[in-house]
Amino acid sequence: MNEIMDIPKVYTALAEWAGCLTFVLILKPRFSKWVTTGCMGVLLVLLYAVQYAIGVLPVSLWIPGMLIALGLMFLSLLICCELSLPDTGFIWAIAFLAGEFAAALEWQVYSFFYGMGFRAGWVKYGFLVVFYLTTFILFFHLESKRFQEQEKLQVTVKEACSAVVIGVGVFLISNISYVYTHTPFSGRMSTEIFYIRTLVDFAGVVILLAFQDRVQDLQVRQTLNSIQGILQRQHEYYLQSKASIELINQKYHDLKYQIEIIRQEPHQEMRDKYLNEIEEGIKAYEAQNKTGNSVLDTILTGKNIYCLQHDITMKSVVDGTKLHFMEVMDICSIFGNALDNAIESVEKMEDADKRIIRVAVFSQNDLLMIRIENYFETQLKVDGGVYVTTKKNKKYHGYGIKSICYTAEKYGGTAAINTNGQWFQINVLIPIPDKTGIDGKK
Amino acid sequence: MIRIGIIEDDPQYVEQFTGYIKKYAEESGEKFDIKIFSDGIDLVSDYNASYDILFMDIQMKLLDGMSTAKSIRKMDKDVIIIFVTNLPQFAIQGYEVEAMNYVLKPVNFFAFSQELLHAIKKLKSKTTFYLNIMQESKMIRLDVSRIFYIESQGHTILYHTEDGTFSNRDTLKNLEQKLTGKYFSRCNNCYLVNLRHVEKVDRNTVTVAGVMLQTSRPKRKNFINELAIYVGGEKG
Numbered sequence: 001m002n003e004i005m006d007i008p009k010v011y012t013a014l015a016e017w018a019g020c021l022t023f024v025l026i027l028k029p030r031f032s033k034w035v036t037t038g039c040m041g042v043l044l045v046l047l048y049a050v051q052y053a054i055g056v057l058p059v060s061l062w063i064p065g066m067l068i069a070l071g072l073m074f075l076s077l078l079i080c081c082e083l084s085l086p087d088t089g090f091i092w093a094i095a096f097l098a099g100e101f102a103a104a105l106e107w108q109v110y111s112f113f114y115g116m117g118f119r120a121g122w123v124k125y126g127f128l129v130v131f132y133l134t135t136f137i138l139f140f141h142l143e144s145k146r147f148q149e150q151e152k153l154q155v156t157v158k159e160a161c162s163a164v165v166i167g168v169g170v171f172l173i174s175n176i177s178y179v180y181t182h183t184p185f186s187g188r189m190s191t192e193i194f195y196i197r198t199l200v201d202f203a204g205v206v207i208l209l210a211f212q213d214r215v216q217d218l219q220v221r222q223t224l225n226s227i228q229g230i231l232q233r234q235h236e237y238y239l240q241s242k243a244s245i246e247l248i249n250q251k252y253h254d255l256k257y258q259i260e261i262i263r264q265e266p267h268q269e270m271r272d273k274y275l276n277e278i279e280e281g282i283k284a285y286e287a288q289n290k291t292g293n294s295v296l297d298t299i300l301t302g303k304n305i306y307c308l309q310h311d312i313t314m315k316s317v318v319d320g321t322k323l324h325f326m327e328v329m330d331i332c333s334i335f336g337n338a339l340d341n342a343i344e345s346v347e348k349m350e351d352a353d354k355r356i357i358r359v360a361v362f363s364q365n366d367l368l369m370i371r372i373e374n375y376f377e378t379q380l381k382v383d384g385g386v387y388v389t390t391k392k393n394k395k396y397h398g399y400g401i402k403s404i405c406y407t408a409e410k411y412g413g414t415a416a417i418n419t420n421g422q423w424f425q426i427n428v429l430i431p432i433p434d435k436t437g438i439d440g441k442k
Numbered sequence: 443m444i445r446i447g448i449i450e451d452d453p454q455y456v457e458q459f460t461g462y463i464k465k466y467a468e469e470s471g472e473k474f475d476i477k478i479f480s481d482g483i484d485l486v487s488d489y490n491a492s493y494d495i496l497f498m499d500i501q502m503k504l505l506d507g508m509s510t511a512k513s514i515r516k517m518d519k520d521v522i523i524i525f526v527t528n529l530p531q532f533a534i535q536g537y538e539v540e541a542m543n544y545v546l547k548p549v550n551f552f553a554f555s556q557e558l559l560h561a562i563k564k565l566k567s568k569t570t571f572y573l574n575i576m577q578e579s580k581m582i583r584l585d586v587s588r589i590f591y592i593e594s595q596g597h598t599i600l601y602h603t604e605d606g607t608f609s610n611r612d613t614l615k616n617l618e619q620k621l622t623g624k625y626f627s628r629c630n631n632c633y634l635v636n637l638r639h640v641e642k643v644d645r646n647t648v649t650v651a652g653v654m655l656q657t658s659r660p661k662r663k664n665f666i667n668e669l670a671i672y673v674g675g676e677k678g
Contacts, residue, residue, distance in 0.1 A: 431644065
C-alpha cells in the first residue's frame with residue numbers, strides 16, 4: 001500500500017505545468033512562439049526539480065517547497081502572457097487548482113484500479129495520459145470560451161486577492177491530511193483522503209470558474225452601458241445637427257425674400273436699415289465658440305445652438321487652455337451635465353429675458369475654476385445639505401451633479417453648489433497639476 | 443454713491459443704458475454717478491481710477507473694448523469691467539482682463555440689471571473688515587484681507603500677515619466665529635486660512651502665500667468646498 005500512498009512528484013509537476021500551459025495557449029503571448037516554448041520547457045524542468053526535492057526532503061520543508069512551485073507557476077504566467085499583475089494572480093489560482101484537481105482525480109481512480117489488481121506499467125501510464133489529456137482538454141475548452149470575447153480579465157486587486165485566497169485555502173484543506181493526520185479536517189484512510197482531495201479541488205475549480213464568469217459578466221455589462229451612453233450622445237448630436245440644418249435652411253429661405261424686398265426698396269436709408277437687420281440676424285446665429293479647447297468648443301457650440309432655439313441666453317467667458325490636463329470624457333461630463341442642468345432649470349421660466357446661463361472658466365494661481373450658473377425663481381429644496389432635484393422623475397435625476405462631483409474629486413478637486421441671490425451656481429474647483437503631472441492624474 | 447463709466451459709441455445704447463441705470467436706482471435705492479465716453483481712447487487718455495463699474499462696448503472705432511480694458515487693468519486692478527457686445531465670441535476672452543461677465547446686445551433691462559446687481563454685490567463685499575488685537579499693550583487694527591493665515595499654538599494665536607506676524611491670546615474657535623463670512627476656513631485643527639491667499643491645493647497640503655500647510659482629512663472636504671465657493675464668487 002506504500003507505493004499507492006501519494007501522487008508521484010513527477011505527476012504533480014506535470015499537472016502544475018499543464019495548468020499553466022493551458023492558459024499560455026489560450027491567452028495573448030508576450031513573446032514569439034519559440035521564446036514561449038523555451039520558457040515552458042524551463043518551467044517543466046524547474047517544477048520537476050522542485051517536486052523532486054519536496055519528495056526527498058523532510059515534510060517540514062513541504063510548505064516552502066510548494067511556495068517555490070507556486071511562485072514558478074505565477075512567474076511563468078506573468079512572463080509568457082501579456083497580463084496585468086491582478087489578472088495573473090486570478091488566472092494563476094485557476095491554473096493551480098485545475099492542476100491539483102487533475103492530479104487528484106487521476107490518482108484516486110488509478111489507485112482504485114490498482115487495489116483491484118491492475119498493476120501493470122502500461123495501466124499506470126495509460127491512466128496518466130488519458131486522464132490528464134481529458135481533464136486539460138476539457139479545461140482548455142471551458143477557458144478558451146471564456147476568453148473568446150475579452151483578451152483580458154481586468155480584475156481589481158481585491159478580486160485577484162479573493163481568487164488567490166480561495167486557491168490557497170482550497171489547496172490547504174485538500175492536502176491537510178497528507179501533512180497532519182491529526183486535525184478535525186484530516187481523513188485517516190487513504191481512499192478517503194484521495195476522495196476528500198478530489199472533491200475539495202473540484203469544488204475549488206468550480207468556485208473559481210463561477211467567480212471568473214461573474215467578473216467577466218460584470219465587465220461586459222459595464223462596456224455595454226458605456227457604449228449605450230456614447231450611442232445615446234451621438235444620437236443627440238445627430239438630432240442637434242439636424243435641427244441646426246433645418247434652422248439654416250429656414251434662414252436661407254427668409255434671406256431670399258428679404259433680398260427681394262431690398263431690391264424693390266427705392267430709398268437708400270430704408271435699404272441700409274434692412275441690411276442692418278439682416279446683419280444682426282446673421283450675427284445672432286454665429287454660435288461659434290473659440291475657447292482654446294476643441295472639446296469644450298464642441299460642447300459649448302452644441303449647447304449654444306440649443307439655447308438659441310429655445311430663447312436662452314448663454315454667456316461664456318472661458319479660458320479653455322486651462323483644461324489641457326483633463327481627459328475628454330471628464331470635460332464632457334462636467335460641462336455636459338452642468339449645462340443640461342442649467343438649461344433644464346431656465347427652460348421652465350415663462351419670461352425669456354430671465355433665461356440666462358453664465359459659464360466661466362478661469363484659473364487663479366494653481367486652481368482651475370469652472371463656474372456654471374443660471375437664474376432661477378423656484379424654491380430649491382435642501383435635504384441634509386444636499387440639493388434635492390426639482391425635476392419630476394427623482395429616480396433619474398440628481399445624478400448629473402453627482403457625476404460632476406465624482407469627476408472633480410477624481411482630480412483632487414470639488415464641486416460646490418452655491419446660491420447667490422437668484423442665481424444657482426455650480427463651482428467646480430480643480431487643482432491644476434504640476435507640469436510633471438504627478439498630482440491629479442494617474 | 444456708485445461711480446459708473448459707460449464707454450459706448452452708439453448714442454442710442456448710451457441713452458438706453460442710462461435709462462436702465464436710472465430705473466435700477468429707483469427700484470433699489472442705490473445712487474449712481476454716470477460718466478459717458480464715446481470711445482475707449484477718451485477713457486484711457488486721462489484715467490484716474492475713479493470708477494467702480496465700467497460698461498464697455500467691445501467694437502469701437504479708435505480703441506476697441508478689449509484693448510481699452512487691457513490698458514485700464516494696468517492702472518486699476520479693482521474696477522469691475524462689464525463688456526457690452528452683440529458678438530458673444532468677442533467677449534469669450536474677457537478672462538484676460540478679469541471681465542467675467544458681459545451684456546448681449548440688444549440689451550434688455552433684466553439682463554442689464556442682473557449684471558449691475560452682481561457688480562454692486564461684489565463692490566459691497568470688498569469693504570474692509572478689521573480685527574482689533576492687543577500687541578504689547580497697544581491696540582492695533584489688522585486688515586483682515588491682509589492676513590495670510592492664523593495659527594494656533596497652545597493658548598497663543600499667531601497672525602501671519604502681509605505686514606509680518608502678530609500674536610495674542612485667543613482661540614481659533616472664537617476667531618472662526620468672528621470671521622464668519624470673511625472667507626476664512628480651517629484646513630486642520632491649528633490653521634485658519636484666508637481663502638484669498640490660497641495658491642495651491644494638493645491632496646494633503648494647501649499653499650498659502652508660499653507657505654505649505656497640512657490639511658487634515660476631516661477638514662479638507664469642507665475647506666476645499668469653501669474655497670470653491672470663494673473662487674467661484676470672487677470673479678462674479
